[in-house]
Amino acid sequence: MLPLELRDVSFAINGRTLIDHVSVEIGAGPRTVILGPNGAGKSVLMRLCHGLLPASAGRIIWRGAGSADGSRQAMVFQRPVMLRRSALANVVYGLKLAGVSRAERELRAADVLDAVDLSAVSGRPARVLSGGEQQRLALARAWALNPEVLFLDEPTANLDPNATRDVESIINQICAGGTKIIMSTHNLGQARRLGDEILFLSHGRLVERSPVEQFFKQPASAEAAAFIRAELPWN
Amino acid sequence: MNDLNRAFAEAFGLIGALDAKLVEIVTLSLEVSVAAVAFAAVAGFPLGAALAVGRFRGRGSIIVLLNALMGLPPVVVGLVVYLLLSRAGPLGEFGILFTPAAMVIAQAVLVTPIIAALSRQTIEDAWREYEEQLRSLGAKRLNAAFTLLWDTRFSLITVMLAGFGRAAAEVGAVMIVGGNIDGVTRVMTTAIALETSKGDLPLALGLGIILVGLVIMVNAAANLIREAALRRYG
Ligand SMILES: Nc1ncnc2c1ncn2[C@@H]1O[C@H](COP(=O)(O)OP(=O)(O)OP(=O)(O)O)[C@@H](O)[C@H]1O
Numbered sequence A: 001m002l003p004l005e006l007r008d009v010s011f012a013i014n015g016r017t018l019i020d021h022v023s024v025e026i027g028a029g030p031r032t033v034i035l036g037p038n039g040a041g042k043s044v045l046m047r048l049c050h051g052l053l054p055a056s057a058g059r060i061i062w063r064g065a066g067s068a069d070g071s072r073q074a075m076v077f078q079r080p081v082m083l084r085r086s087a088l089a090n091v092v093y094g095l096k097l098a099g100v101s102r103a104e105r106e107l108r109a110a111d112v113l114d115a116v117d118l119s120a121v122s123g124r125p126a127r128v129l130s131g132g133e134q135q136r137l138a139l140a141r142a143w144a145l146n147p148e149v150l151f152l153d154e155p156t157a158n159l160d161p162n163a164t165r166d167v168e169s170i171i172n173q174i175c176a177g178g179t180k181i182i183m184s185t186h187n188l189g190q191a192r193r194l195g196d197e198i199l200f201l202s203h204g205r206l207v208e209r210s211p212v213e214q215f216f217k218q219p220a221s222a223e224a225a226a227f228i229r230a231e232l233p234w235n
Numbered sequence B: 001m002n003d004l005n006r007a008f009a010e011a012f013g014l015i016g017a018l019d020a021k022l023v024e025i026v027t028l029s030l031e032v033s034v035a036a037v038a039f040a041a042v043a044g045f046p047l048g049a050a051l052a053v054g055r056f057r058g059r060g061s062i063i064v065l066l067n068a069l070m071g072l073p074p075v076v077v078g079l080v081v082y083l084l085l086s087r088a089g090p091l092g093e094f095g096i097l098f099t100p101a102a103m104v105i106a107q108a109v110l111v112t113p114i115i116a117a118l119s120r121q122t123i124e125d126a127w128r129e130y131e132e133q134l135r136s137l138g139a140k141r142l143n144a145a146f147t148l149l150w151d152t153r154f155s156l157i158t159v160m161l162a163g164f165g166r167a168a169a170e171v172g173a174v175m176i177v178g179g180n181i182d183g184v185t186r187v188m189t190t191a192i193a194l195e196t197s198k199g200d201l202p203l204a205l206g207l208g209i210i211l212v213g214l215v216i217m218v219n220a221a222a223n224l225i226r227e228a229a230l231r232r233y234g
């Protein structure tokens, strides 16, 4: 279904413009990282792309072949919501909505929980898992759907370095399976490790789009340069 | 003061001896109210879920109406059900006026708005939290309604018990449609009203103590369930 094209997309609510005339084409392949200060509109932009919010102006088009409706996509939210049932049942739930047969659901869910190293807690209620475990479960729930595009909104916010490393390794595996990653982060080290290209957002505007190395070495915009300086030191 | 003491002593005596008449009245009360709450839940939960998740014209007015109906006076409900079930009424041919069935109907009518309104509130709060996640996973509104009903199940038990408390404690509706017939439709509240006016204070008081005890127990149970569930499921 990729590439995804945003044609002059704006989003306003209560008279405030949160996304301001963004035009961009996001293709298969390179991992896209959205950077920008708090409130820049990263989450709103991803929710627009994912189809959770209607654009106020402009168009969002999945231009590629297959799933022209953009149905083969998944999203892991900044604050994932777990259902009051077991970790396994949370994954099975997503598969059920996706129309996967009953017999296959359990198998796939068990597999993917194994892949994120949650087999040992698969029977536990999802909401009592630790933050790191819940984040991995959220990734597993999305991964099980085998999406063509996966949106990740700050997948390691509030995680410690170990948990962050686990999540990054899972994201790499998902990516290796051919899923296009579009993610936001405040961790510039992570942006470098996981990203191939950067979309830099500020006040709802797309200020800059660059390959990751270039973005950090020679940001094209003064705003991005100031942002990188302010977020230093990082590693 | 002496009268009161004697009444209390005799009341506890009746309870302690499991007085047959007392047991019969309490049993019928429980049967009627449990059945009424069961019917009210079957109607009220789907209605509450639909109002919480649905977006249709008239939704706002229905919610306002439902919230108002929570305070429906039992005697008015009793009167309306009486008119429906009386010989000349549209449902008169069933001949169930002055039977426990009529009391179940009246209490169900009384409790359905309570269960629907409270579950609407509970499910709508959950919907606010879950909406984007569920839509992202591809849930349509109908899926979402069922998912939320299940995910709020412990809060909904509390809602049901609130309905039970209301049903068990009301007197006006069952009095009118049941007729307070000894051994047939006499329940705790109607018995208390009658025995008090007759001057049989021990029986009235004994029933009153049981009724209050039941209401306290039901609320304690509701609390325990919620807390245990929160600890277990988060
Ligand atoms: N539903 C909404 N209604 C009104 N304002 C909103 C809504 N959603 C987001 N906003 C506002 O839009 C702006 C951008 O929000 P967004 O969550 O996209 O920022 P962000 O770049 O993801 O920030 P952060 O890095 O803190 O996650 C914020 O000022 C926020 O208050």
Ligand SMILES: [Mg+2]
Pocket: A042, A043, A044, A078, A153, A154
């Ligand atoms: Mg955000």
